[in-house]
Amino acid sequence: MDCHKANKLLVHFLEGDLTGRYKEKVEAHLKICAHCQKERELFFQSWQILDNYTTPKLRDDFTPSLMKKIHTEQIKNEKVSRRLPRFSLQNLALVSVLLTVLVTTFCLLLKKPIQENIAVRIMPLPIKEKLVSPLNHQTLSGDEQAVGYGDAQQLVNNEKPSTPVAGVSLEVAPSQPQKVVTPEKGVTPLRDEEVVKNLDILENVDFLKNIRLLNDLEVVENLKEPIP
């Protein structure tokens, strides 16, 4: 056996794990090899010197201090567990209030654009002026104005508006005899395109009439009976 093989088996030999042929071979080699004898000595000393590894002493009050720490933690955990349901209920109430407020705000915000859309669909003043001004240069009575463009064709044909249409915010004049506006000479009648365009608007207005929200508009409430 050479030194290389003997060194590999040396630790097992020292631990007593080697048996039979291998044990004999290592023993025989150690008898004649000074280098391997030194290695064996080093292994032995490095293992024995571990006895010098002393540990410091643990403090005397370790156990009482430990028990105190455990009891303090227990009291702390009990307090936390008591607070937890109350905290959860409060938290839950707060969250539900916040959610309610958010939902209400959201609904209100949604309502506003719808109302605005409806208001836009109802005749804006510039268009109204277009219709009115070609008919005559006379000012319409309050009722006529309030009626607005109920029926553009009717107005063009000097007919009374059959159905009052909401949307035009006007002051309603006190009851006055309704005049039928007749186009005078020299007044340029509405062009057909404009009439059609206004009719489109009116159709929408008619449609909107049926919408419940129109009832909320103050103008509708102030409209008088249409011109007979």
Added chain:
Amino acid sequence: MDSFDNDVQLMLRFQDGDDSCFEQLVERHKNRVFNLAYRFLGNHEEAEDIAQEVFIKIYHAKNTYKPQAKFTTWLYIICKNTCFKVLRKKKPVMVSIDNDIRLEDDSVPYQIADPNAPSSLDSMLNNERALVVKEAIDSLPANQNIAVILYRFDRLSYEEIAQIMGCSVTSVKSLLHRAKVNLKEKLADYFKNC
């Protein structure tokens, strides 16, 4: 009464609500746990903290404890796991080489000589040897370190060490083999100079 049975009995009585049994267990095993933690980490304060943490875990685990093995095996497993957890969290301490090492002047307390105490030279040699051994053991990889501590200092068998470390007996032998080779290489220079 066999201490193995005694530990299990104490633990079972503690499960039933007798806290004094837990205190008895602490008194019986506190040094074992502290020594293992100290040899593994090399720090006194950390070792005390770990010892406390181990027993607090045992306290809180009383309802889940089942006497399937020796109480000390269970104790060692908890201690080993706690030590490994601390080691993982530990970061290397950075020390500036530009800092001066200051010695306190006129601060040596008055001492009364103890006739039975070793001589100052012997103390110095012992301290030096202890330091060398400590450094050698601290330089071992964690698995080899714990195997050496459990085998060499706590005198546990290969089977018990295998159970604690969660590996086979062959693995334990292999770890110890490599640890011995490493220790020999680390301490060879020290023995040459002696």
